[in-house]
Amino acid sequence: MARHGKIFKTRLMGSPTVIVSGAEANRFFLSNEFKLVISSWPSSSVQLMGKNSIMEKHGEQHRHVHGLIASSLGSSSAESLVPKLSKSVQRHLDAHWRGQERISLYHFTKNLTFHIVFECLLGIDVELGMSEIFERILGGSLRATSYGPRN
Numbered sequence: 001m002a003r004h005g006k007i008f009k010t011r012l013m014g015s016p017t018v019i020v021s022g023a024e025a026n027r028f029f030l031s032n033e034f035k036l037v038i039s040s041w042p043s044s045s046v047q048l049m050g051k052n053s054i055m056e057k058h059g060e061q062h063r064h065v066h067g068l069i070a071s072s073l074g075s076s077s078a079e080s081l082v083p084k085l086s087k088s089v090q091r092h093l094d095a096h097w098r099g100q101e102r103i104s105l106y107h108f109t110k111n112l113t114f115h116i117v118f119e120c121l122l123g124i125d126v127e128l129g130m131s132e133i134f135e136r137i138l139g140g141s142l143r144a145t146s147y148g149p150r151n
Contacts, residue, residue, distance in 0.1 A: 010079040028098040088112070 004010075006021045020029055029037055041055045049055055052067045095151045097103055114131045118124045 013042040013044050081120060088116055088120055
């Protein structure tokens with residue numbers, strides 16, 4: 001920020017990007033979203049999160065989804081959720097990272113996300129093999145995208 005100032009243009013992950021820093025500038029942009037500015041995400045983020053994620057919603061659709069998320073993760077819900085999230089992450093770190101020389105970040109985060117959604121958000125105890133069954137049901141939509149040549 002010292003080099004370029006509080007607002008500057010650059011490229012992140014191949015996409016033109018405006019960097020905004022500071023409370024006043026952020027408040028301006030966030031309060032004028034969909035009026036003066038439209039936020040967007042790099043295509044790699046959209047591919048990762050999916051075209052139906054909140055980051056791809058605009059206008060009334062975005063406000064509606066944001067409201068649903070905010071109401072379900074209000075301060076009282078977040079208060080009880082944080083310890084659950086913390087335990088789930090710590091359990092996974094202990095089970096999958098401790099003592100490992102190498103890890104597969106994609107597989108680790110996919111597995112962790114599955115456990116967080118089911119255990120912390122839905123209150124369902126995850127049993128051995130559940131994530132594999134869930135992935136088969138979804139038709140492999142949780143698989144990593146491959147952009148290499150195909151034979």
